[in-house]
Amino acid sequence: MESTKLKRPKHKGSPKLFENPMLEKLTHTHISVPLIIFFVTSVALIYYGIFEKGFRTPEILAWFAGGLLFFTLIEYLAHRYLYHIPATTPRRQKISYTMHGVHHDYPKDKSRLAMPPVLSLIVASVLFIIYRAILGDYVFGFLAGFLVGYAGYLAVHYSVHAFKVPNNFLKILWHHHSIHHYREPDRAFGVSSPFWDHIFRTMPRQTPASDRTAVGKSIDDENMGKAHAH
Ligand SMILES: [Zn+2]
Ligand SMILES: [Zn+2]
Ligand SMILES: [Zn+2]
Structure with missing residues (x-):
C-alpha cells in the first residue's frame, strides 16, 4: 500500500471545505x-x-x-x-x-x-x-x-x-492512533482497538527500545497531549 505523505499537521484552525454555506455547516x-x-x-x-x-x-x-x-x-x-x-x-x-x-x-x-x-x-x-x-x-x-x-x-x-493521555491501560489507544497521525499513516488504522491491525499485519513497525522513548516523546508528548510512561 502507498504510504500517505506525512505533512506537518496544524493544531489550530478549521479550513473551509465547501463554498456552499449549507454544505459547509x-x-x-x-x-x-x-x-x-x-x-x-x-x-x-x-x-x-x-x-x-x-x-x-x-x-x-x-x-x-x-x-x-x-x-x-x-x-x-x-x-x-x-x-x-x-x-x-x-x-x-x-x-x-x-x-x-x-x-x-x-x-x-x-x-x-x-x-x-x-x-x-x-x-x-x-x-x-x-x-x-x-x-x-x-x-x-x-x-x-x-x-x-x-x-x-x-x-x-x-x-x-x-483529552490528554490517561495514565492507565487506555493509553495504548492514544499511542496507537498518534502513531497513525504523526509517524506512520499507512499503519495503525484501528482506532477503537489495535485488534485488526494485528490480524492484517498493519501494526506499527518495530522500533529499537532505545528509540522508543524518543518516539513516545515526539508523538505523544508534543502532539497528542501530556507525557505518559511507556
Ligand atoms: Zn505513547
Ligand atoms: Zn484521528
Ligand atoms: Zn487516517
Whole structure:
C-alpha cells in the first residue's frame, strides 16, 4: 500500500471545505449529537427486539456482540481503504481530503471528528435494509451492536484528540492512533482497538527500545497531549 505523505499537521484552525454555506455547516458536527442519536437508536432497537419481536435477552445480546465485532472490522477497512484511498485523480483527492485528509491536516479540529449525522443516519437506514434482508429479525440485535460500536469508535477517537493521555491501560489507544497521525499513516488504522491491525499485519513497525522513548516523546508528548510512561 502507498504510504500517505506525512505533512506537518496544524493544531489550530478549521479550513473551509465547501463554498456552499449549507454544505459547509454540515461538515461541522458536535460530537454529542451522533453519540446521543446512535445510543438512543440502539436502545430502541433492542427494546423493539425484545418486546415486539419476542427475542430472549441472551439471544439478542449474542447478536448485539456480533454486530459490535463486525463494526470494528468495518471501522478498520473503511479507515484503511476508503478514507486513505490513493489520490490518483483530482476528484478522488478532493473526496478523500473532505472525508479524512482534513482530519490529518487539522487533527485537533473537534468539530470535524464525526461524519454529519444526516449522512450517518442515511447510512444506518441503508444498513438496516441490507442487514434485515440477510438476517431477518436478528437485525434488531445486530444493528444495535453495530451502532454502539460506531458510537464507541467516535467516543474513543474524540477522546484521543481532545483529552490528554490517561495514565492507565487506555493509553495504548492514544499511542496507537498518534502513531497513525504523526509517524506512520499507512499503519495503525484501528482506532477503537489495535485488534485488526494485528490480524492484517498493519501494526506499527518495530522500533529499537532505545528509540522508543524518543518516539513516545515526539508523538505523544508534543502532539497528542501530556507525557505518559511507556
Ligand atoms: Zn487516517
Ligand atoms: Zn484521528
Ligand atoms: Zn505513547
